[in-house]
Amino acid sequence: MKRLPPFEPMASRTLSGLSRRNLFALGAAGVVLAGCSVEAEADQDTQPAEAPAPVHTIESMLASAPFLVAHRGSWDNWPEHTMTAYRESVNAGAVALEISVSATKDGQLICHHDLNTERTTGTKLVIEDSTYAQLSELRVDARAWLGPQAEPEKIPLLKEVLDAFAGTHVLFIEDKQGTNARALLDLMDSYPESRSRLIWKQSAEAAQIAAVTKRGYVSWGYFTTEQLELIPDLAGQFTLLGVHHSASDEEVAAVVATGKPVICWEVHTRVLRDRLVKLGVAGQMAANLPYLASDVPAATADSFADGVRAAGDLPYLVGAGWDVQPQLSASTGTLLMAAQANSSYRMGSMSPVQREVYSIHFEMRWPTDLPADTTLHAGIAFGQEDDRPYRVLIPSEVGGYHLVIRPTGEMSLLLRSPGEPGGLRLSSQKTDPVKAGSWMSFKIDIAPDSVRYSRLDGAGWAGIASDRKYRGGYFSLCRNYPEDAPVEFRGIKVI
Numbered sequence: 001m002k003r004l005p006p007f008e009p010m011a012s013r014t015l016s017g018l019s020r021r022n023l024f025a026l027g028a029a030g031v032v033l034a035g036c037s038v039e040a041e042a043d044q045d046t047q048p049a050e051a052p053a054p055v056h057t058i059e060s061m062l063a064s065a066p067f068l069v070a071h072r073g074s075w076d077n078w079p080e081h082t083m084t085a086y087r088e089s090v091n092a093g094a095v096a097l098e099i100s101v102s103a104t105k106d107g108q109l110i111c112h113h114d115l116n117t118e119r120t121t122g123t124k125l126v127i128e129d130s131t132y133a134q135l136s137e138l139r140v141d142a143r144a145w146l147g148p149q150a151e152p153e154k155i156p157l158l159k160e161v162l163d164a165f166a167g168t169h170v171l172f173i174e175d176k177q178g179t180n181a182r183a184l185l186d187l188m189d190s191y192p193e194s195r196s197r198l199i200w201k202q203s204a205e206a207a208q209i210a211a212v213t214k215r216g217y218v219s220w221g222y223f224t225t226e227q228l229e230l231i232p233d234l235a236g237q238f239t240l241l242g243v244h245h246s247a248s249d250e251e252v253a254a255v256v257a258t259g260k261p262v263i264c265w266e267v268h269t270r271v272l273r274d275r276l277v278k279l280g281v282a283g284q285m286a287a288n289l290p291y292l293a294s295d296v297p298a299a300t301a302d303s304f305a306d307g308v309r310a311a312g313d314l315p316y317l318v319g320a321g322w323d324v325q326p327q328l329s330a331s332t333g334t335l336l337m338a339a340q341a342n343s344s345y346r347m348g349s350m351s352p353v354q355r356e357v358y359s360i361h362f363e364m365r366w367p368t369d370l371p372a373d374t375t376l377h378a379g380i381a382f383g384q385e386d387d388r389p390y391r392v393l394i395p396s397e398v399g400g401y402h403l404v405i406r407p408t409g410e411m412s413l414l415l416r417s418p419g420e421p422g423g424l425r426l427s428s429q430k431t432d433p434v435k436a437g438s439w440m441s442f443k444i445d446i447a448p449d450s451v452r453y454s455r456l457d458g459a460g461w462a463g464i465a466s467d468r469k470y471r472g473g474y475f476s477l478c479r480n481y482p483e484d485a486p487v488e489f490r491g492i493k494v495i
Contacts, residue, residue: 149307305333312348352473383470426465
């Protein structure tokens with residue numbers, strides 16, 4: 001195996017001179033465009049020269065730190081562990097993919113995270129007790145998480161994935177069952193230069209590491225927060241170390257202090273990404289790769305009509321199952337917040353707004369019934385400095401403003417500081433009472449010294465507050481009560 005160069009800890013590197021938008025190494029292929037010269041105009045046969053697709057190695061990946069790995073194929077964006085997820089992650093510029101593997105009853109190695117298929121397909125088959133023919137009839141169905149237009153996808157064979165990407169990208173491969181080391185290593189050995197691109201991934205306490213080391217593969221041993229006390233005894237076995245994002249700053253720093261490259265899993269938000277970079281983590285298992293790869297807003301209007309959640313748009317919880325995901329409708333171009341919870345939906349695809357003066361337009365309605373308690377409300381939170389969840393009436397780590405609308409028609413603008421459940425009312429404006437099923441239209445105008453808000457579907461009601469405390473560029477849609485009264489949004493625009 002080719003010896004890797006010594007790893008230079010992130011703390012000793014300088015990030016000055018790197019823009020926020022290209023902070024993370026993605027390695028997307030560049031295109032060399034022909035110049036608009038007189039000679040080019042004269043030669044109509046001259047075509048733009050396309051640069052060769054990049055070939056990534058473990059060495060080049062580590063040299064490009066901080067880097068992103070597509071965790072499960074970036075499952076906030078595509079159905080996890082499918083060829084579509086792996087292919088689209090590569091198309092988005094991923095230098096590396098993370099792959100979970102299990103063996104079927106008839107010895108086929110397939111890509112799947114869980115040991116049974118219930119969560120991903122809706123049909124419960126235990127992989128080790130099922131043939132590949134049985135499993136190939138199932139489809140990974142992530143529509144409840146990604147949206148109704150997310151196509152269900154087949155469970156791929158590992159060989160299909162290796163054939164497609166083993167020659168060009170770094171692949172982290174984990175034996176989820178813990179019983180397939182020889183079969184996996186034999187398959188890995190069959191690919192040219194496999195030791196320069198294929199990384200063995202395993203839990204810190206799994207037993208396969210001796211066989212992996214004997215074969216000469218780079219290894220990534222990941223430690224849960226409960227296993228961190230084992231690092232002094234076990235870290236020496238691995239080339240790379242893994243730590244979970246829930247570890248404290250002190251715990252992450254202690255892993256980084258071992259001097260080995262550290263990769264953290266799993267990362268959904270930019271605020272977590274930035275925290276880990278500051279702590280010296282070399283790489284991150286990214287569940288939301290296109291969003292984490294940039295700080296530039298991808299859009300100025302919502303894409304609800306696509307029927308697939310845009311990269312960066314996230315419910316306030318990402319680890320509580322798919323039930324907390326609001327319902328997108330492609331036919332109506334709407335987002336329905338129906339879960340009976342005080343909740344929010346971050347519009348990361350449109351954030352951070354990077355202007356001093358701008359407006360947010362949105363439409364909202366209660367489609368069926370109004371909340372029985374007329375003091376309850378819904379609306380929009382804005383001005384947040386980062387993409388941590390902001391839930392009205394629930395203490396949040398980030399401050400900002402929220403504009404709320406009550407069934408009575410009252411609009412209120414409130415300022416809320418970090419850690420506080422409620423907010424300071426800055427301004428209120430009475431408007432016509434709300435009618436169930438009727439859309440209301442709103443506009444918020446943000447200027448350096450003031451916030452103006454207005455309801456546009458009536459007499460032109462408006463209010464204003466002179467305040468400049470929060471001018472962050474992140475915003476969220478909010479349903480601020482647990483009662484059974486779904487609220488719906490559409491027409492979100494930043495102007």
